[in-house]
Amino acid sequence: MADMLAKNARVHDRLPRGTDFTKAEYDEIQNQLNAMSLLSDADRDPIYLAFSAAHLSALVAALREMDLATQRWAVSTYIQILSVLPRPPANVYLRRFLRAPGAAGLPGLVARHFVAGIECMRPSGPGHLCALLADLLVWCSTHMGDDRRAAVDKALRDKVAAKVRGLCRRPDLRRLPEGERDDMDRLPAMMRSIDSQPAGSYVKATRRELAKGIPSQKRCGVCRQAAGMTCSQCKAVRYCSTECQTKGWKSGHNLTCWRMLDADGHDF
Incomplete structure (x- = not known):
């Protein structure tokens, strides 16, 4: 839509x-x-x-x-x-x-x-x-x-x-x-x-x-611990591990995660 x-x-x-x-x-x-x-x-x-x-x-x-x-x-x-x-x-x-x-x-x-x-x-x-x-x-x-x-x-x-x-x-x-x-x-x-x-x-x-x-961009989006990974698509949520990233995706991040594009359709 x-x-x-x-x-x-x-x-x-x-x-x-x-x-x-x-x-x-x-x-x-x-x-x-x-x-x-x-x-x-x-x-x-x-x-x-x-x-x-x-x-x-x-x-x-x-x-x-x-x-x-x-x-x-x-x-x-x-x-x-x-x-x-x-x-x-x-x-x-x-x-x-x-x-x-x-x-x-x-x-x-x-x-x-x-x-x-x-x-x-x-x-x-x-x-x-x-x-x-x-x-x-x-x-x-x-x-x-x-x-x-x-x-x-x-x-x-x-x-x-x-x-x-x-x-x-x-x-x-x-x-x-x-x-x-x-x-x-x-x-x-x-x-x-x-x-x-x-x-x-x-x-x-x-x-x-x-x-x-x-939510702090320095903390894991799931467990709130220090995070060193960033969602590669939206670049808006960070995670401390692949386990938390998987949990986050299944618990709702999949509904709000998109690539952000500039006016020419390139990565923002």
Whole structure:
């Protein structure tokens, strides 16, 4: 299903400049995303993890070439897909991408499109977009921003915060699920904390706190002892022995282990 989503969204077969999705293409992608939203987390997350490993780099590369004015559906859909992926603490592929050079400029790009006004389509929504922006601010390098406080320039952060405050005042959005409203409230508060604390300190502290819930890459993924082996495919889990590697594979790693590819289909 991950490959089907990439195919339907034309992640690799890129749209020509100035050409948007047709209504049929747009509906097909939305139908697939909505169908996937009905799956349990246990069934849906492996699909999105597989997408993150194989297609995330290509999706971002394609998004960089798009123009919101002429490709509104495509831009909105690509950002929508980003917003429904498992979040970085639970998504090693997304986490690796956001810390790599390929993510340069992505936070600002998403922020500019958000301010300009993209479509908020289910199963995503304003709260998901705010959560995505928060993740980009936390996990991407603060050196991307002009004041080194966060990965988005100060003036653009202010515009994002103003946009979110405006959305929060809309009566129709007050009916959003509580979790989404919380994400919308949290983003402007996060912006204020970024501005009020020494450069980069809020982002780094938040990243460290979130990282506490991520298994150490220095420990075996099964027994938590010191590890000297790395999974040769995903390169995300370490093991102390072949015995533990076999146990890990049989106990669930086989469901979340994929090669991570760059935009050209090479090893990331």
